[in-house]
Amino acid sequence: MEPYLTTQWYVKMEPLAERALEFLTRQQPHFVPERWEKVYRDWLENIRDWCISRQLWWGHQIPAWYVVGEENTEPIVAVDEAEAYALAQERYGDEVQLQRDEDMLDTWFSAGLWPFSTMGWPEATADLARYYPSSVLVTGFDIIFFWIARMTMMAGQLTGEVPFKDVYITGLVRDEKGQKMSKTKGNGIDPLELMDKYGTDAVRFTFQSAISGAGQDIRMDYNRKTQESPSVEAARNFANKLWNAARFVLLKLQASPEQREQAFQQALAEDRLELADRWILGRLNKTIAQVHELMTAYELGNAVKLIYSFIWDDYCDWYIELVKSRFGTPTGAVAEYILLEVLTASVKLLHPWMPHITEEIWQAVAQAENTSISIQPYPTVRPEWVDDAVETNFALIKGIVRTIRNLKAEAGLAPGQPVPIHLVTASQSAHQLLEHNQSYLSLVKLSAIDLHETFPQLEEKVFAGVEGPVEVLLPLTELVDLANLRVKLERDLTKKNKQAESLRQRLNSPDYRDRAPEDLVQKSEQELHELDQQTVTLKQRLAVL
Incomplete structure (x- = not known):
């Protein structure tokens, strides 16, 4: 095999790029995230002439015709064959024969016309007037030059406008190890299989809710052994x-x-x-x-x-x-x-x-x-x-309900077991709120609710929790076996202490902090913080008993 030189068609790009750069000084288009604007600008500032000839069997055929039997003649460029013949006959007579260039336009050339050609351009259609320029283009970073720049340059030349206000650059969906999916690696995840298993809406929701910021890649949570996510x-x-x-x-x-x-x-x-x-x-x-x-x-x-x-x-x-x-x-x-x-x-x-x-x-x-x-x-x-006041009041109700649920769980009581509760608050507004909305506390199965403005004299042992201006007291004596509860809490405290000490040693190791991924280190630190809080609570409960 050896190279075969043929005539190619080129587009002179500097004038088109200059117009696009002029638009960019006014942030047209605006990139989201903004860091991709630099990539776009670099392409335009280092532009080269564009070879648009492609030897393909399909596509937009180059609109150029050659005179049959004549050498060294200029090709005739026209909108269609009728116009080409009219131009040729003016130059070479009525008997002229034409042959169209067999090459096709580069796909990206055709794609560059998309924003306005689909609206009926060059005709002044109603769709073009209403929908052009469009609001936003959503695409990937890998075709910022191949497509986005070609569209803005061609739109600027042919319509005098930027074809879209914003460009939203998406990230990649990566595999469970954070690697780019490829046929070579064989690490692709078939979304159709996930749709069959979990539903299309679930797959859409997962991909979109995983986006922490515009343009961020997504790591797919996927188990290849079970083919589950x-x-x-x-x-x-x-x-x-x-x-x-x-x-x-x-x-x-x-x-x-x-x-x-x-x-x-x-x-x-x-x-x-x-x-x-x-x-x-x-x-x-x-x-x-x-x-x-x-x-x-x-x-x-x-x-x-x-x-x-x-x-x-x-x-x-x-x-x-x-x-x-x-x-x-x-x-x-x-x-x-x-x-x-x-x-x-x-x-x-x-x-x-x-x-x-x-x-x-x-x-x-x-x-x-x-x-x-x-x-x-x-x-x-x-x-x-x-209404912020309504939200604040309801947040207090929710907090008290959660506190009661936590106290019942710490005491080893079943969620559905009715219990008496004492609510103590010196706040007049909180007292009125609880008095008028006691029915909301029934979500936690209460046998009795007692409201107090001052701390009551209770002979029995209680677990206590605080939510805002309200102290929540759960009597224990008639509900649980205190000796068994003490044994349970001591066992839980020993277990939590061992877990916390193991995590503390891991976090104190320089090798772990240097080698482990940052998100894993942060997760370990959060786990240690939660364990420390749990051990403090357990010690307080044991002190009560």
Whole structure:
């Protein structure tokens, strides 16, 4: 084999690059993350003429024609064959014969026309006027020059505008060891297998929620022996949680839509909404506001994690559990209205990340034919519902519930075992809050609740916890065998001390800190901190006994 020299077509690039660099001085386009702008700039400042001839069987054929039988003649460049013949006949007479250049345009040349040619350019179409320039281009860092720069240069030359406002550069999905997937290494992970096992929404959610920042690579959590992914399984569990919550809400609806709307508006006008009602509506609107901010900043991973936390923690684990006792009561229709409103807004918020399950739920909730959630307005903030005082008060209730649960667990009591509890606070506002919302504490199965302004004189031993201005006391004498509990706590303390000492020795080793990955060292430090806190608590409990 030996080289075969042929005539090639080139594009002179300096004028095109200069225009693109001029746009860049005005941050057009704006790169997210910004560090990729330097790569883009370097390519433009070191531009070379571009050979666009390709010897391929498909593609856009180069629009150049040669005169048959004539040597050393200039090729005729035209929009189409009719125009080429018209130009040729002016020069060589009516009998001229033309042959088109057999080469194709470089694929990236054709792709460079994409932003405006798909909108009908060069015609002044309605689509071109409405959609061009576009908002954002989402692509990978490896084609910043091959595609992004070609589009901006050609758009600047042919339309006088940058074809998109922002360029969002994605990271790579790497394997479980953080290595780039490749056929050579054989370390690829087939997303179709994950979809078959866990569902498409779960795979989408996993990849997007793993993005800690724009352009960051993602390490795939994957076990090759079992072909399982704990992170995708967790995403599937979230989808199940949402599905079950929606099914529960729809099954519990008793009032008609008109009755629900009327009951809510009447309760709102008469200031009869419960603390939990105002809290969940405030949390929803605060979440909507934060999601808008994060999406504007292209922090898509943080946005979907915020939605996850709201749906799982606030809506499912707290609000749904608190309103279960209200079905069939005078405030039941209000609870139904809020449950449905929050569910509808939640699936709209989540739809860009998990489109399939949210579409299914929305169809069941809206009962609208021939329409889709994808064309519904995205939720917007109603600032009148955001109330920091309501959120602070409800946070105190939540904290007390968690404290009681922890005290019961430390005493070795089953979660469902009813226990008496003493709540002590000198704060008048906290006392009134607890007095008016005692029913919320029933989430932890209480046999009695006693409110005190001063510390009561109790003869029995108690476990105590503090939440804000409230001290929580759990009497032990009639509930547990104190001797057995002491043995259990001493055994737990010995175990925690051994674990803490082992971690401390590892962290004190210079070799470990020098060789171990930084994230592993940080994880070990966090584990040691938690163990130290647990040992302090265990010592306090043993001192009580």
